[in-house]
Amino acid sequence: MMILDVKNVTQSFDGQQIIQKINLQVAKGEIVSLLGVSGSGKTTLFNVIAGLNQPASGDVLLAGTSILNQPGQVSYMLQKDLLMPYRTVLDNVILPLLITGTSKKLARKQALPFFEEFGLTGYAKSYPDELSGGMRQRAALLRTYLFHKPVALLDEPFSALDAITKRALHRWYLEIMGKIHLSTLLITHDIDEALVLSNRIYVLAQKPSIIVDEINIPEALHQQPEFELSDEFLQLKRRIITDLNI
Ligand SMILES: Nc1ncnc2c1ncn2[C@@H]1O[C@H](COP(=O)(O)OP(=O)(O)OP(=O)(O)O)[C@@H](O)[C@H]1O
Numbered sequence: 001m002m003i004l005d006v007k008n009v010t011q012s013f014d015g016q017q018i019i020q021k022i023n024l025q026v027a028k029g030e031i032v033s034l035l036g037v038s039g040s041g042k043t044t045l046f047n048v049i050a051g052l053n054q055p056a057s058g059d060v061l062l063a064g065t066s067i068l069n070q071p072g073q074v075s076y077m078l079q080k081d082l083l084m085p086y087r088t089v090l091d092n093v094i095l096p097l098l099i100t101g102t103s104k105k106l107a108r109k110q111a112l113p114f115f116e117e118f119g120l121t122g123y124a125k126s127y128p129d130e131l132s133g134g135m136r137q138r139a140a141l142l143r144t145y146l147f148h149k150p151v152a153l154l155d156e157p158f159s160a161l162d163a164i165t166k167r168a169l170h171r172w173y174l175e176i177m178g179k180i181h182l183s184t185l186l187i188t189h190d191i192d193e194a195l196v197l198s199n200r201i202y203v204l205a206q207k208p209s210i211i212v213d214e215i216n217i218p219e220a221l222h223q224q225p226e227f228e229l230s231d232e233f234l235q236l237k238r239r240i241i242t243d244l245n246i
Helices: 042-049 089-093 095-099 104-111 133-145 163-180 191-197 219-223 231-244
Strands: 002-013 016-027 031-036 057-062 075-077 151-155 183-188 200-205 210-216
Touching: 002 042, 002 183, 016 031, 016 042, 016 183, 016 200, 016 210, 031 042, 031 191, 031 231, 042 057, 042 151, 042 183, 075 133, 089 095, 089 104, 089 133, 095 104, 095 133, 133 151, 133 163, 163 191, 183 191, 191 231, 200 231, 210 231
Parallel strands: 031 183, 031 200, 075 151, 151 183
Antiparallel strands: 002 016, 002 057, 200 210
């Protein structure tokens, strides 16, 4: 079943088309990447899906119902973690629960058991500036998860991290997704990241941007030890580089 269905979405700014007739789907529990160069309109599309902007044309369906112009139907994690510096990590991650009317006491009680899974044990009472970059992103992901929406939009969640932290976080992310099965649409301009994390990749290119390719990555490839060093990985990478014409 397709939980998210983006149908023929076109968006223009000042008479200039940015994205054209975008069609994409996310199935339940699937991790799908939207891969494109900077300025290709990825964030523009996310803002339409999140209900923050009205598209020039097209529709966005969540479990079969239109969510156009309806913020709050999907959870959205911005590129910058936007943790509030004056709130503890625990009080940052419970924000989605407070918004929906849960009491602070109950929200804290509900959120705490996730700290271990999200690699944040012992940091509930710390402040965001006491955390490493990777931990801050894990905290931001936990907060996104606690929105308990059927789909999460992640806008370049790992792009600000150094290569080694990023790699560790990719491993952690795959592990936790294996447990929480969050249906995810992830924006990235990192080809390796898209290949490592996704069940499926949509490649966005040309001007205005259209989807030029859709790539399925069979589970068996992800299971393969050292997938990132395999011939299959390089073949897929070559295909994407050709798609992007870079
Ligand atoms: N509200 C707006 N008004 C006018 N132009 C806009 C607006 N929002 C985005 N644009 C333009 O749309 C184009 C696509 O921007 P967008 O941020 O969606 O790209 P992106 O693929 O997310 O880029 P990046 O990877 O750098 O974040 C850019 O040329 C940008 O200047």
